[in-house]
Amino acid sequence: MKTIEVDGIKVRIQIWDTAGQERYQTITKQYYRRAQGIFLVYDISSEHSYQHIMKWVSDVDEYAPEGVQKILIGNKADEEQKRQVGREQGQQLAKEYGMDFYETSACTNLNIKESFTRLTELVLQAHRKELEGLRTPASNELALAELEEDEGKPEGPENSSKTCWC
Numbered sequence: 001m002k003t004i005e006v007d008g009i010k011v012r013i014q015i016w017d018t019a020g021q022e023r024y025q026t027i028t029k030q031y032y033r034r035a036q037g038i039f040l041v042y043d044i045s046s047e048h049s050y051q052h053i054m055k056w057v058s059d060v061d062e063y064a065p066e067g068v069q070k071i072l073i074g075n076k077a078d079e080e081q082k083r084q085v086g087r088e089q090g091q092q093l094a095k096e097y098g099m100d101f102y103e104t105s106a107c108t109n110l111n112i113k114e115s116f117t118r119l120t121e122l123v124l125q126a127h128r129k130e131l132e133g134l135r136t137p138a139s140n141e142l143a144l145a146e147l148e149e150d151e152g153k154p155e156g157p158e159n160s161s162k163t164c165w166c
């Protein structure tokens with residue numbers, strides 16, 4: 001659990017670091033089901049890990065809920081001398097999948113806060129849209145307040161006329 005502030009709102013996020021190895025795949029897939037945001041992480045010093053991203057994306061598409069937010073991460077950006085994956089390759093792949101992209105380093109803290117903040121922002125945005133879609137014009141809250149006020153009151157012209165909120 002971690003609390004971060006996005007647009008002045010304090011958001012408590014639960015973070016799961018799933019195992020990368022093939023033998024843990026069955027367990028890993030269980031985590032996808034309730035995820036709202038996912039980082040797909042490769043290691044910039046490993047071309048193999050970059051190639052593996054396509055497999056992760058197809059797993060996420062298959063097992064994660066629709067509308068899950070994804071960000072591509074090229075980690076170990078501090079390992080410049082061992083770099084096997086160019087920054088442009090990361091950007092290109094992210095573009096293909098319609099994801100944001102960051103190169104990060106857990107060692108130097110590069111873009112760690114930024115990428116978590118961005119993913120949280122995307123999740124919040126996605127859920128705001130959902131909530132707005134459920135809300136009727138002129139606000140459900142007003143309608144509910146009026147129903148409560150009316151409880152116990154006799155039916156009369158002043159009460160029965162309150163059906164229009166425009």
Ligand SMILES: Nc1nc2c(ncn2[C@@H]2O[C@H](COP(=O)(O)OP(=O)(O)OP(=O)(O)O)[C@@H](O)[C@H]2O)c(=O)[nH]1
Binds near residue numbers: 076077106107108
């Ligand atoms: N130089 C450098 N090393 C890193 C960075 N992030 C992780 N490491 C090192 O990479 C190794 C693997 O890190 P983990 O956090 O275990 O990686 P993981 O992807 O969770 O591993 P699995 O769950 O086993 O797939 C460790 O030795 C870390 O110290 C980074 O940003 N830079």
